[in-house]
Amino acid sequence: GENVEQHPSTLSVQEGDSAVIKCTYSDSASNYFPWYKQELGKGPQLIIDIRSNVGEKKDQRIAVTLNKTAKHFSLHITETQPEDSAVYFCAAPDRGSTLGRLYFGRGTQLTVWP
Amino acid sequence: NAGVTQTPKFRVLKTGQSMTLLCAQDMNHEYMYWYRQDPGMGLRLIHYSVGEGTTAKGEVPDGYNVSRLKKQNFLLGLESAAPSQTSVYFCASSYSRLAGEYEQFFGPGTRLTVL
Numbered sequence: 001g002e003n004v005e006q007h008p009s010t011l012s013v014q015e016g017d018s019a020v021i022k023c024t025y026s027d028s029a030s031n032y033f034p035w036y037k038q039e040l041g042k043g044p045q046l047i048i049d050i051r052s053n054v055g056e057k058k059d060q061r062i063a064v065t066l067n068k069t070a071k072h073f074s075l076h077i078t079e080t081q082p083e084d085s086a087v088y089f090c091a092a093p094d095r096g097s098t099l100g101r102l103y104f105g106r107g108t109q110l111t112v113w114p
Numbered sequence: 115n116a117g118v119t120q121t122p123k124f125r126v127l128k129t130g131q132s133m134t135l136l137c138a139q140d141m142n143h144e145y146m147y148w149y150r151q152d153p154g155m156g157l158r159l160i161h162y163s164v165g166e167g168t169t170a171k172g173e174v175p176d177g178y179n180v181s182r183l184k185k186q187n188f189l190l191g192l193e194s195a196a197p198s199q200t201s202v203y204f205c206a207s208s209y210s211r212l213a214g215e216y217e218q219f220f221g222p223g224t225r226l227t228v229l
Contacts, residue, residue: 042223099151100145102218
């Protein structure tokens, strides 16, 4: 199956600064890369995703970039706010088995200090 | 539209006891999943289902069983609980938005402690 590695495990930034979280994957056939945000006491929720035929995708203050050659993708959050504090997970699909299965990274705890 | 709901929210068990966690979704999704979340380990897939009456093993299936008798429900059972099963359990469901894209919708989680 797919192997997804995520760094860093913790990240602290000052409000207004940018935050970047990086993930690598192992299966070159993977073509869909979502990012999930988990707020304290809640389940993860999809915030942005990218397909392999696109190099970058933006949605207001968040963006995801993909480098297929190097097999890595990153989440960028600009102008961070305290409400961005959460655990963020990257994921990649399991191409070798049943549709719909995702492999998740171990998560990044982002803390935004006011 | 409640989305994905999980019952119970909290539970404390003694070693050797059994219990069933219930997951329900009202979005008519085909796929359903059970994950466990432990500190520093991310989300690990226990079992999943691609349709009513079908189930499959994930990364960490030992000690758990599942059933999907109805499309909207996915049950996770612990026959003989062990302290290593202390964790937060999340259920999720998904559908195919486009070919190869599957957005998973998560429930609020069940915090289980095994003494």
